[in-house]
Amino acid sequence: MAGGVFTSGEGEVSALASGVAPLKQVEAKGKAMRHRTPTIPALWSTEALRDRREALPTMYDLPSEDPEEPGLPDEFHYYQPQLLRETFQPVDYLPDRYLVATDLNLYYDVRHTSWHKRPDWFAVLGVPSLYQQHDLRMSYVIWQEQVMPYLVVELLSPGTEDEDLGRTQRVSRRPPTKWTVYERILQVPYYVVFSRYTDTVQYFVLTNGRYRAMQPPEQRLWLPEANVGLGLWTGTYYGLTRQWLRCYDAQGAWIVTAADRVERAEQHVRDAEHRAEHAEQHVRDVEQRAEHAEQRAARLAAQLKALGLAPEV
16 A cells, blocks of 8 residues: 555465454454444545546456466366355355356456456355446456455466465466466455365465464364355265365255255155055055955855855855
């Protein structure tokens, strides 16, 4: 911050960053913090900056298409974010009051409006799920949305490992590193890095303005403001059995997906069919026993008649 103007130099904390309280303060405020979301400071509400914002590029000017990145790296980068999208269900927010996004450009600097990062998956609390409540987002533009991401997930690959884990240094006259943007500029409260190659997850929690690595029990991290948790689940998703990042509820149960609901419904139908088949078999067994009893009675009656003994009626 220089002369009241936002900057994004390495090692500087932008004015945007002050919108997110340090983790210890969040924990101290407890449940009351659940309904608060990291927002851009009041500075952005001044008349001068409001007028300036109107002249800045909008989401429609800053889409996520990148000619140098024509597609997702592999199918895992589709399925894993999709599982997070299905299971991230913050209890205290209506479905239209939070955003989950995959491979969406995140623009963060009003002085360099083309600078962006592209998280594999991220979530924002307290914003409309639709842009201005009526349109699908082409990107996420901080100076328009005025709400910071709450959780960012990066899917580690050999080519991005150093950058994802903050081991790279900023190149002169180039945008700040991914780590710097998430930690210092946007101050995203929770940053998660997952490697499908080693099935390991690393959790980072913003504490006093810096990311601190966490090793929670059973590799499960609770997100108090969202009232959901994130952990490693071993199971089958879209036919692939492996370890996945998945959200769980306050009781520790994995939050169900659409496929889970379909499977449960199909299992219910199968169980009902099995019970009906069992009942039909029981009826057939009763009818067969009745038929055998009638046949036996008829044979006894014939034997008595042959002996000249008329059966009593």
